[in-house]
Structure formats: C-alpha cells, structure tokens
Amino acid sequence: MVAETRTLTAQVPVELAQEVDALSERLERPRQWIIKKALVQFLTREAEKRRLIQEGLDDVTEGRLISMDEARAWADSLGADNELPVPKA
Template identity: 70%
Template sequence: MTATATTRTLTAQVPVALAEEVDALAEQIERPKQWIIKKALIAYLAREKEKRRLIQEGLDDVDAGRVVSMEQADAWADGLGTQNERPVPRA
C-alpha cells in the first residue's frame, strides 16, 4: 500500500513569457504543468540547499584557518595553460 503525500497549493505570479514556456513544454512532453513546476521547484531548492552548504563549508574552512594566500592562488592561476602549471595550492 502506497501512502499519498499531503499536498498544498502554492500560487505565484510569473511573467507571461515564462508561463507560455511552461505551457509549451507541458504540451511537448505531454505532462501536466504542475508536474513541470514541481520538478523545477525541487531542482531549484536542491541547488540552493547545496549552495548554502558549500558556502558554510567555506566559512568553516576560513574559521579553522584552512586557507591559501592570495599569492599562492595568483601563482597557481598565472601558470594555468603554460608549461609551468602548478598543482592546486592546498591549505
């Protein structure tokens, strides 16, 4: 037996052009508009969650002193695409 997820309707105003793109895609892939919007919202929220996680990871590295100097980063970047490429600097 499969449990049915509780749902809630959200309303959002979007530009007409965006709504028309959703309409066209729904017709093209033969899916309901709500399915497309749900998939897009899931993907967006996952990206934002990962972005926040990576930002926090970077802030934690700074707090812990796991950083490279600007000079190290510049020296590495200057060598890219040359015969003097260096390994990525490590903290």
C-alpha cells in the first residue's frame, strides 16, 4: 500500500541547499529522500526530548528527587577509584 503524501515547501539558505545537493549526488539519492530522512530524524529526536522532559516533570510531581549536593557528589566521583553509585530518589 502506498502512503498518501503531501508536498511541503520551505525556504532554506543557499549553502544548506548546496549541501543537500552535494549529498544527493554522493549518495545517488534524490534530494527529497535526504530531506525526508532528515525530517523524520528531527521529529523523532524532538518527540524523545518531549518525552524525557515529561518524565522529569512527573518525577518532580511524585517527589522522586535527589538533592543537588547528592548529584554533585556523585558527578565529582565519576572516574575516581571510589566512584559513588547513582543516587536514588
């Protein structure tokens, strides 16, 4: 089954368009393929960012917190012989 498509138009700096053209030639793929891949990756990354932010906000709401001192002590111990375990809420 072929997915329904829709054309989007965007103004981009000439240098960016030239980079897309050059990559298109190197990969022997159409510009449309490169732009679609980039857009899918961007949207996936942004969705994951929103999910992680919401997860953090939920932790705060539920009181799952550690102090800044605990976090700093743990971070300072990274790479040391007596590395501390990850703090637990």
